[in-house]
Structures are given as structure tokens and as C-alpha cells.
Amino acid sequence: MDTDLTSVTLQHMMHRLSPNVRRAWNHRVDEMRLEPRIIFDYELLYVEKGELTIRLAEETIVAEPGCIILFKPGKEHEFYSSRGECWMPHIHFDVLYYDDYEQVPINFKNRNDCSKEELAWLRPDILGEVFKFPDVFRIGNHAEVHKTLMQIIHAYERRDAESPLLQKSLVLRIIYLLLKGMKAKENVHLVQHQRAMEQAVTYMMEHYNETVPLESLSKIACLSVFHFSRVFKQTFDLTPHQFQIRYRIEKSKELMMFNRLSLSSIAEKVGYSNVYSFSKAFKQLEGVSPREFLRTYSRITES
Template identity: 60%
Template sequence: MAATPDAVRELLRQMSPNVRRAWNHRAVGMQLKPRIIFDYELLYLEKGELRLRIEDLLHTLVPGDILLLKPGVEHEFIGSSGECWMPHIHFDVLDDASFEDVPVNFKTRAECSEAEARLIRPDHLGSVLGLPDVIRIGGHGEIHRLLMKLIHAYDRRDAAFIVLQKSLVLHILHLLLTGLEAQHKAHLSLHEKTLEQAVNFIVDHYNRTVSLEELSKLACLSVFHFSRLFKEKFGLSPHQFQIRQRMEKAKGFMIYGRRSLTAIAEEVGYGSVYAFSKAFKQAEGMSPRQYIRAYLGE
């Protein structure tokens, strides 16, 4: 079952990766007996051909492929062709006080003690974000560049490494997610420019109601086609997107501008403070005055 959007957002908010090991591994005749790992391993195949098994599925990796091994999932490297260049990292996706106590494992689950089995991390990247075991996406060269930068920093591990490694792993995960999303929504690329123009138009004209007909005409699409593509790309209908923009602008005016609610209502395109207050409460779950008091801690 797919994770809910709220679960996805909550995980993305909490992610604070820690790298356990980073290694630019090169080998001829690559083999690894069946095992599980307690954390994640992300491997980029830079050169060669690698054959492996993940549970009951066989895979052949070629240069540019990315392997994401999940916690507790049995796998083995069966063999390879030529010299394999395999820069990779072991990492946790959430910060954990026991990080230093978790080794890189080379045992099967049956061979692990009960204490070792308790070290297996939850698979958030697979169960919540839906990242597959083998990832093939465009622009993978940037992931390789970041991975090599991470390995270089890991070898030195200066005082700032703890910050750098988090930022690099988060950047890699962002590229994986956006790369996979681009594959799933390839048809959107045909209308990328016009959809961005429509969004920019909404943002620039937040203080008035922009009709669906006006936006679809701007995008040179039918109203139905434009509405469907817009929601698929941005997760909101054009009307919902406009409301969100208005509310965000209003919140900024309330906190930083200290204007009257009447002035703010007029600024963000509402005919009366009543209409604005009603829309704000529907969108934010509280009235404008309640929002101001909550923000100021009153």
C-alpha cells in the first residue's frame, strides 16, 4: 500500500542521514555471499557489469545503474564481467543515537543473533518513498559526482564532515526522487514550460482571481487538459494553488507587515475582511487573529 502524502512529507522533514562507510571499491570477479545489512547501501556502477540476487529476483547492473540495498533484505553478488568500479556508501536515513554501534553486516538473517537482528533499521526509503532496489534514471552522472565527493570527504572526516555528509546524501536522495518522478511523468515534460508559465502567472497575480479559462488559454491547452496536467504536476488544482499563494502572502503580511486585517484582505484580493477570514480559516484551520496570537505565543 502506498504511503500517504502526509507520511511522505513527515519523513522528508525528519531525514537526517549519517554515513557509516564510504568506499570507492574496485574489483575483478566481484562476488559476495548471501547476507543482509542493518542499514542502507547505495552503490553506483561506474564501470563493468555486475550480476546479483535480491531475495528471489536476479538483476544485471550496467554502468550508470544505481543499487539501493535495503535493511534486512537478503542479497548476494553472483559475479561480474570485467573490473567493476563500485563507489558506494552505507548510511542511515534518520539520526539515531546508536549509529556508532551498528556494523556493516556480512551474515544472513539466520546467522544473526537476536541482538544483531534488533539493529535492522526500518525501510523508510522503500516503504514510504517507494525507492526501488535498482534505479535507472537520467542525469545519474551528477549522483556519481556527489558520491565521489562524499567518499573523498569521508576519507578525511574533518570537523565539518558531519554537516557535509548530511547535505550530500540528501542531495543524492533528492536527485533519485526527482529522477524517478520525471520517468513516471514523462508526458508532463511536453508541457513543462507552459505549466511553469501558468504557475508564475498565479504567483505574480496573487491579489486577484485568475480564472481557469485564462490560465488554460495562457498554456494553449483545453480547460480539462490543463486542469488535469496542473494537478498532476503540482499536487493541487489551479484554484487550490491560488488560495495557497494568497494565504502565504497574507501570513507574511500579518507577521512582518503588521497591517490591519482589512488592509491585508484587500492586498490579497478579497472584497471584505469577512470573506478573507472565512477563506483563511478554511485553509489554515484557524482564524487570522488566532494565527497571529499563536505565532506571537500569546
């Protein structure tokens, strides 16, 4: 894989993720110390009990219960000390598939002691550079991360034929939970209005073929029009109008693929007054006209 991540977007990388768990361990010790080292992959550690003093490159942190630590490829770290019995469920994993996946060991040496061949195992830091993940997470949904982490550990320990697929899906869930936790921490008010936004967006989806005024949506959410619009955009990364257009276009694609209807009928069913307005919105979002989409889909189904 090309390790130049400067031009890779988050949306593009989310489609490429294919995690593999190298090791999963429900680690519990009375005292925790670890000499300086680097690792070639990622390690995600959840502090369930106890307290850890850890050096991450030049920074020293104290990790308490609920704290999540992401050790990144090639970043030196060491465990200075601990306090109390330490429960530290953790996993080692890659976020992309690599042909040498099974050859890469868990490393316990510092960079200077690693051979050139060993350093070639270093993975690019996708989660840090593209997803902007920090080394330490202190997020409100940490309990969900812990629950999912334990599910990965149990799947890893079972080692049945299907467990790699389950582990892969659970790592993706953890990445999703970390993203959502970061977003909620940056915008605390989003958590307060989460239920209201879900009610408003459900109403929009149920009435996608109608003109739904912002005033009506803001009343459902019990917010002012200005406040509703701002919170909606921060929650879904789209304005209410953009969300409705996107949902209408997705519904129109379903109708084109599974029904023998004219484009005029489809336009009417998804809330457009005429086929021209529908075609313009479709092309702006999809990059092709509805007729071009239909031709492409027909070629695929006929081949």
C-alpha cells in the same frame, strides 16, 4: 523509534528525516563477487561502469551503467558475478538519527549467522514502506544522483568538522532526486512540459493577488485548458486554484508577522475582496482563523 510504519505518511516522514552517512566509498574493482548477506542500514550503489549480476532476495537482476541499487535493511542479497571493470560508488547510511549510529558495523554475514544482539541493529525500512522506493532505479535523472553521490564521497573523505552536515544535506538531495525520478518515469509527459509548468507557476506567484484565468495560464504553457490543468496537478499535486490559495495564505502570514496592517488590508493585498472570504480560506488551510494565528504568533515572539 516506533518501527510500525503502517500509519506514517510520506509528508510526515519527510519532516523527520535526518540522514547519517556511515561509509562512503568510490569502489572500483576488476571483478565483483559477494557472498549472501544482510545489512542493518541502507546501501545506495550507482553502477558507473561495468555490469553486475545481483540477487536481491528471490529476484536476480542485471545492473548496467546508470542503474541505481538500494540495498535495504535485512533484505538478503549477493553479487553473483560481474563483467568488465566495475566502478561502483556507494554509501551506507541511516535515514533517521539513532543513538547507536556509531556502533553499527557494515555487515557481511547472512541473517542466520547474525546474533540476536546484531539483529537488534536492523533499521526499519522507511524508504521502502513509506517512500515506496524499489530496490532498483532506472531513472532519467540518474546522472544527477551520481554527481551528488560523488559529492558525498568527497565530503566523507575530507572528514572536516562540518562534513557530516554537508553529507546529511546531500543524502536528502539524493532522496529528493529519486522521488522526482520515479515521478517522471511514471509520468513521462511531465518532463516534456516541465519548463511550461515552471513558467506558468512563476506567473501565478508574480500575480498571486490577481484573478488569473485558467485560459491565460494554459496560453502561457501552450496547452489546452484541460491538458494544462491535468499536467499542473500531476506536477505540483495541487490544482492551479489550490496552488494560488496556498500561495496567497503564505503571503498573508508574512504580512501578519512582519507588518502592522489590519486583516482587511491584508486580505485586499493578497487578492481577496473582503476579510470574510480571506478568513474562510485561511482557516480551511491552516486550521485556525487569522486572528488566532496572530495571537499565537504574538505569544511566541513575546516569550
